[in-house]
Amino acid sequence: MTKRAEQHKGDAPPVAGEAPDHSMSIEHFIGKVVRENRTNQGLTIAELAEQSGLSRSMVSKIENGQVSTSLESMVSLSRALGISMSTLFRNFEGQEGNAQHVKAGKGMEVVRRGTTRGHTYHLLAYDQGPAKLFEPFLITMDDESEIFPTFEHPGTEFIYMLQGKIEYRHGNRSYLLQPGDAFTFRGSVPHGPERLIKLPIRFITIIMYGHAVGSES
Structure with missing residues (x-):
């Protein structure tokens, strides 16, 4: 040597x-x-x-x-x-940084099936291209009379409670979610809000796909 x-x-x-x-x-x-x-x-x-x-x-x-x-x-x-x-x-061209910064209150407001009143979705990251790996939302609920649909989607969903209190159904079980609680579940099992207990309700939810949505894999 x-x-x-x-x-x-x-x-x-x-x-x-x-x-x-x-x-x-x-x-x-x-x-x-x-x-x-x-x-x-x-x-x-x-x-x-x-x-x-x-x-x-x-x-x-x-x-x-x-x-x-x-x-x-x-x-x-x-x-x-x-x-x-x-x-x-990897990362050589990106040494200067390629992060996306969404300022408070500037998330893109989107509409999901069956949520037309008192239920707001703000998308916190976007422009991921045609194949999405994840979707983070800030969700706000302030109308206790709203009737919620049942959701099903690929991948895993993570919820972190910020404000309020809610009963959230996943499959045949209901879970009480309060500020500071984290809740993770398979998106392919029917799920969604069941009862709004204390308004307003705010939580972060992140849908993580097992593979890029829109890809051939």
Whole structure:
């Protein structure tokens, strides 16, 4: 093993959750990803070099961003690490951030079947493209005379109570939900509000789909 490889054999992986360096070059970014995956798998530079067919010196230089990695070398490293090529570049273009910020009260108001009075849905994240992975809503109820439909949909639904008190039915059981309560259930089982006990009622609900809605999977 070369002296340089020996020096880097015991290097600790980057601290999880550390802020990204927005000035990081593509060479240093790929090197960081390779090192993180190698150390997470408990591999030494020598072991990764052997499995990828690259020299130990080359693996060390790649991890430290000292060379422009060829496509052939990246394919060899990704196969040796058991990761996809896309993983090597994941988040590089998005280092500046690609978050969606919906200000208070600015969620898109939507109408769902059978909820035309005293029952407001505000969609808290949107523009997810044609294939949706999740849908978060802020729901407000303030009309105790409203008659609620029964809902059924794919995926899992999560409810977090913010205000008020409600009896919520899932299948053949009813649950009393109060502020601070969390409630998770399968969306394919018939469900919905059964009785409004204390108004107004406000809760966050997130529908998480098992696969992207609108996709072929």
